[in-house]
Amino acid sequence: MTVAVGETVYNEGKAPCSGLGLTWSDDDLDAAMKGPVVAILFDDVGKADIEDILTGLAETEFEQEGLRRVLADPDDIEDWRIGEAIAETYLTDHRDCYFPWPDGRDERKRGSSLPGADLVGLHNDGQGNCLAFGEVKTSSEDKHPPGAMHGRTGLKQQLEDLRDNVSIRDDLVKYLGFRAKGAKWIHLFQQAAQRYLRNNSDVQLYGFLVRDVEPHKNDLRARVKKLAEDCPGGTRIELLALYLPKGRIEGIGKAAVAARAGGAS
Template sequence: MRIVYDDAGKADIAALLSSVAETEFEKQGVARILGNPRAVENWRVGEAIAESFVIAHRGGLFPWPDGRDERKEGSSLPGADLVGFRGAANEARFAFGEVKTSGENVHPPGAMHGRTGLKQQLEDLRDNTTIRDGLVAYLGYRAVTSSWQGHYKSATRRYLANPSQVYVFGVLIRDVTPHQDDLRVRITKLSVGRPDGTEIELFAIYLPNGSIAQLGAKALAARTKIRGQQEKGGGE
């Protein structure tokens, strides 16, 4: 829930506005701006699952949630779904990832194909220096006064020495019976022509059958429960 609802970011804003909102009316306004827990798109929960996996199993760090760049709730921004780093601060490299959430009962799902499919997106991240440059600059603007500036400097040194020194990954979130054909062909083809220094990995995460349609609702229910427990604990 922390990733889905960007609790860290909202806490920072609340702290910033604590000296501005003095009256009860103003405090209610801050609460309105930050928003009560709301239902989120199923694909957004899928991205959070993928992010949690890469953080836990690949040493990922994704310090700037793309939801902070939205000017309207629910919009999907261009560029990679997950932009951050892999590795400790002194040895970090940039990590660029794409995530597709699909319950389509075919292998591979349609989300793998087409101009906006996982196949093309990963090939673009692997081969297109202009796209990667844009993502490096995107993080750079946000790194200037950040606590993760060390990661950014380390990854940039590596990138300037060789723009192919990046970690590219794709994640399929599925709620069908696991099948090797979801990734088998793509793994082979992505390795062909892989630039020296580029590390590429593909993952498929399988959820209980038919569960994707309820991801957003379940996230909201869990968040509401947590908020209720926090409020109850704070009042005791």
């Protein structure tokens, strides 16, 4: 099942940097939350791998209970994590991206925030695979653009850093490379890495806003224009703003946990 592509409400810019505003209906969001978004949010694939490794070792009921505890879903999820899961699912389904190593697997404790790009993976641009890095912000602020665009940790600065700072990109290449050894997707990484070694600006960058306010092109307009200026040759940037129905962001994490546990949606 793929998530809805959404209805386009505005377009901004052109290569090397473009912006797109999209809307989802309640039905679109509900369908996504019941399927692929929740699967990514709770890392069902990763947990299945752990279960496969450990099941044979849990021989007693006490040990089996311990395994169930280790693999249990969290009892609380921040709303912004839903935004990241929506962004990852959308880019996978509609931008031919592949993010093989979920960010959450690198947390040393639940709720921690890790440095680096929110999304690190690969994108097939029709000429093969290249590296893809994405930053995601979730905001209900009724302001265009929202405050999440600005500041040291805002989307503006994060995308500029990915565009301009080779050392940041190099670290992300190593991050993915460490995890590629022995993986089924190593050939995809090798193809993308070869392109990067030829031109360290040959990357696809995504900025993704998840909102639940009225759509407005000012969310992306200025940033699209600025990111296109002096953009290194080979770098492609796309900004997307996905507008959910009004009021759906607050509490969406708790709703996902409740639905997963079989409670009210």
